[in-house]
Amino acid sequence: MLLENIKVAIRIRPFNNKDLEISDKCTLKVTDQETLLTIPPVEREVKQGKKIYKFNWVFDQIASQKDIFEKTLEYQVLCLLDGINVTLFSYGASGTGKSHTLMKLNEDYGLLIRALNQLFQTIHIKKRKISMKFSYLEIQQEQLYDLLNNMNGNLEIRDDIDKGLIINGMREIDVVSTQEVINLIQYGKRQKSSKQHEILILTNYIQDNIGSNNEISVSKFIIADLGWIDKSGQKSASLQVLNDCISLMSEAQNKKIQPFIPYRNSKLTRILKDSFSGNSKTLIIGCVSPSIINYEDTIQTLEYCQMASGIFNQGIIKNLQQNNHQEDFKLIYDQLVNENAELKKQLNNKSIQKPIINDKEQTKLYEENIIDHFNNEQDINQSIFKYKWEIEQIKFNINENQENLQRIDGIDRKAADSFRHLIEQDQKLLYNYQEQLTKFQKEASNFGIQRTALQENVNQSNLSNSYKLYLINLIEKHILRLEVYEIKLKEQINELHRQQHERIMAIQRSQITLRDRIIADQRKHIIQHGKNHSVQHYSQIDTTTEVIDGTKAKLKHYPLPKVKDHYFNREAYIQRKESPKSIFSPRLQTPLQLKDKKPFVPKTPHTKILDNLSTPTLPKQNPLAKAPPQKIIDSKSMVALPLITTNRNLSKFVYDWRGGGYKFIEDANKIPSQRELKQIIQSKQHTQQSLDKSFFTTSSRSTSTKRVSFKQSLLLPGKVHESPYVKGFINKEIQRKIKLQQLNQKMMKASKKK
Numbered sequence: 001m002l003l004e005n006i007k008v009a010i011r012i013r014p015f016n017n018k019d020l021e022i023s024d025k026c027t028l029k030v031t032d033q034e035t036l037l038t039i040p041p042v043e044r045e046v047k048q049g050k051k052i053y054k055f056n057w058v059f060d061q062i063a064s065q066k067d068i069f070e071k072t073l074e075y076q077v078l079c080l081l082d083g084i085n086v087t088l089f090s091y092g093a094s095g096t097g098k099s100h101t102l103m104k105l106n107e108d109y110g111l112l113i114r115a116l117n118q119l120f121q122t123i124h125i126k127k128r129k130i131s132m133k134f135s136y137l138e139i140q141q142e143q144l145y146d147l148l149n150n151m152n153g154n155l156e157i158r159d160d161i162d163k164g165l166i167i168n169g170m171r172e173i174d175v176v177s178t179q180e181v182i183n184l185i186q187y188g189k190r191q192k193s194s195k196q197h198e199i200l201i202l203t204n205y206i207q208d209n210i211g212s213n214n215e216i217s218v219s220k221f222i223i224a225d226l227g228w229i230d231k232s233g234q235k236s237a238s239l240q241v242l243n244d245c246i247s248l249m250s251e252a253q254n255k256k257i258q259p260f261i262p263y264r265n266s267k268l269t270r271i272l273k274d275s276f277s278g279n280s281k282t283l284i285i286g287c288v289s290p291s292i293i294n295y296e297d298t299i300q301t302l303e304y305c306q307m308a309s310g311i312f313n314q315g316i317i318k319n320l321q322q323n324n325h326q327e328d329f330k331l332i333y334d335q336l337v338n339e340n341a342e343l344k345k346q347l348n349n350k351s352i353q354k355p356i357i358n359d360k361e362q363t364k365l366y367e368e369n370i371i372d373h374f375n376n377e378q379d380i381n382q383s384i385f386k387y388k389w390e391i392e393q394i395k396f397n398i399n400e401n402q403e404n405l406q407r408i409d410g411i412d413r414k415a416a417d418s419f420r421h422l423i424e425q426d427q428k429l430l431y432n433y434q435e436q437l438t439k440f441q442k443e444a445s446n447f448g449i450q451r452t453a454l455q456e457n458v459n460q461s462n463l464s465n466s467y468k469l470y471l472i473n474l475i476e477k478h479i480l481r482l483e484v485y486e487i488k489l490k491e492q493i494n495e496l497h498r499q500q501h502e503r504i505m506a507i508q509r510s511q512i513t514l515r516d517r518i519i520a521d522q523r524k525h526i527i528q529h530g531k532n533h534s535v536q537h538y539s540q541i542d543t544t545t546e547v548i549d550g551t552k553a554k555l556k557h558y559p560l561p562k563v564k565d566h567y568f569n570r571e572a573y574i575q576r577k578e579s580p581k582s583i584f585s586p587r588l589q590t591p592l593q594l595k596d597k598k599p600f601v602p603k604t605p606h607t608k609i610l611d612n613l614s615t616p617t618l619p620k621q622n623p624l625a626k627a628p629p630q631k632i633i634d635s636k637s638m639v640a641l642p643l644i645t646t647n648r649n650l651s652k653f654v655y656d657w658r659g660g661g662y663k664f665i666e667d668a669n670k671i672p673s674q675r676e677l678k679q680i681i682q683s684k685q686h687t688q689q690s691l692d693k694s695f696f697t698t699s700s701r702s703t704s705t706k707r708v709s710f711k712q713s714l715l716l717p718g719k720v721h722e723s724p725y726v727k728g729f730i731n732k733e734i735q736r737k738i739k740l741q742q743l744n745q746k747m748m749k750a751s752k753k754k
């Protein structure tokens with residue numbers, strides 16, 4: 001158990017934007033869970049060639065933190081509870097994900113937090129009596145600083161024959177939960193300079209509850225997040241020493257010799273010495289980038305990691321050489337027993353050191369952590385809000401562009417292509433935004449759990465009640481504040497929706513107005529030009545098109561009467577083309593939007609009715625049908641004449657424009673006598689024009705409109721036109737009948753006289 005070798009895992013981080021700007025070519029290929037193949041960039045291919053590396057584990061770009069933890073550290077970390085030291089350190093170039101893998105303190109937690117959770121849970125379940133102390137150090141250009149007590153200055157390291165490594169003046173703080181460790185790390189990070197080695201030490205004092213002697217064993221969990229370069233941008237000197245140590249150990253291993261390892265050459269290697277040579281389980285996480293930009297560093301990292309993975313700790317080497325395992329086991333065991341006895345003595349003398357950090361300081365750390373958490377929540381809520389709104393806007397744009405595309409597809413290829421391009425771009429953007437939104441929503445879904453965890457941590461802390469109460473109230477206050485904030489965001493979204501809706505309404509209103517204008521204009525056009533002129537067809541939305549005469553082929557394409565250029569606001573259209581995303585620009589698509597409706601077909605002369613003139617029949621629904629037919633159809637149909645001559649009071653049939661047909665007005669008293677009629681007829685003043693005019697005076701509409709209706713609709717009842725006195729519409733048959741009647745009357749009179 002004591003003679004475990006060092007384990008090495010390699011983690012490849014995902015490509016980042018900077019990598020992709022240069023190339024998306026991957027220089028690493030994971031061939032199986034333990035093997036990695038390097039693929040050099042083309043220019044180095046001949047010189048370097050591909051190389052295979054083997055490690056304990058290889059994790060590709062999509063491996064999760066959870067995966068890595070479960071495979072590498074989950075069980076190994078529990079060795080601490082058996083009194084065995086555990087060391088975890090990351091190795092790799094800048095930006096390869098060392099801190100991400102080891103130290104991530106929120107959401108996608110790093111290995112450290114996961115390991116601490118595992119430890120605290122196990123202690124809780126197994127009810128082990130363990131006291132833990134936490135220290136946090138930084139090595140900066142060979143100076144060792146205490147991040148929990150920056151007043152201490154450069155700390156000295158010394159080796160104690162009994163106790164091993166001792167760091168003078170290093171602050172050790174009791175911790176009982178992961179959250180407390182997080183608090184301390186966050187506190188320490190504020191003191192830390194960037195790009196340096198961070199070393200965290202968790203010392204465990206384990207009370208052995210098996211057996212009666214209640215011995216205390218001690219184990220150390222050392223976590224080192226190593227910087228690649230120092231402040232000056234040079235490769236870190238301590239890391240160089242570590243590299244030397246690793247190569248020498250590797251060499252010694254291969255040659256099976258007992259080497260001299262220069263641990264003392266740097267503070268980093270002095271601290272890590274036990275991890276390579278003593279009672280320790282060591283896990284090295286080599287972090288590499290897949291990009292060709294970092295190829296050199298990647299190879300260097302892999303080389304050192306491979307050397308390290310071949311190193312058995314010195315104890316084993318020695319044992320292998322001397323082949324006296326039993327004896328050495330005993331030696332190491334005795335050493336540990338002595339050490340434990342010593343510690344026990346110490347403990348009896350002055351019980352475990354009281355926490356240096358007082359309630360007030362600790363509360364401050366909790367407080368900062370609570371504020372950090374809620375700020376994070378607020379940021380994420382704001383991002384969710386932002387993405388939701390952006391998504392609404394993009395959807396709106398896509399719809400608008402799709403409508404535009406439908407409208408001009410097949411008419412203006414260039415514009416259609418540009419709309420298609422815009423739609424495609426927006427759809428991509430929409431997809432990205434939706435992905436982002438899901439990500440944020442996923443993060444937000446954990447807030448509830450995190451809030452509860454915060455509360456629990458406060459409750460479980462060893463703070464006095466008044467401090468606890470203060471922190472619980474602080475959490476509640478922040479929850480309330482956030483709820484108010486969320487309501488405000490929702491209100492804002494509603495308000496923005498309302499504005500968007502209003503804009504759509506405004507556009508639709510303007511479209512309706514435009515349509516009305518077009519209809520009115522076309523009516524006017526028909527009235528002015530009559531049936532002999534084809535209805536003018538207007539250009540499509542493309543205002544550059546000339547006004548064209550609607551041939552059949554064109555009508556097929558443009559099923560609706562086209563609209564005169566001036567209906568389109570050309571400037572607005574051009575502006576719209578230039579800034580297609582603006583939803584404020586007017587949309588001038590009314591006439592074509594009506595495409596689903598039946599196209600407006602101008603009235604053509606009613607040939608059918610003209611044909612029927614000689615034998616008129618009344619349309620079924622025509623109000624005239626109610627009139628006694630003989631009054632209308634017989635030769636006395638001339639009675640209609642006064643209607644179209646002068647006096648409106650004499651009207652018998654009045655065209656009811658509003659009702660859309662003729663109205664029968666029966667006013668027998670007003671019907672002129674035969675004599676009167678005769679006089680009128682004989683006056684011969686009734687040309688077509690005068691008839692028209694007189695007729696129009698009986699109507700309530702404007703002359704221009706009546707004119708058309710006169711021409712087209714007056715034919716419908718037929719009766720008036722059957723009158724021989726309406727020029728151009730004389731019905732010869734009736735004329736003959738009248739003459740015959742008159743002849744009969746004459747003959748009758750003559751016979752009477754006889």
Ligand SMILES: Nc1ncnc2c1ncn2[C@@H]1O[C@H](COP(=O)(O)OP(=O)(O)OP(=O)(O)O)[C@@H](O)[C@H]1O
Binds near residue numbers: 096101227287
């Ligand atoms: N596996 C990963 N998944 C997602 N993001 C990652 C991963 N690895 C690294 N990153 C991201 O890459 C960036 C650099 O990572 P990180 O700071 O951990 O690198 P580092 O090796 O510690 O760098 P340095 O030595 O300069 O401190 C960070 O933004 C981190 O979130």
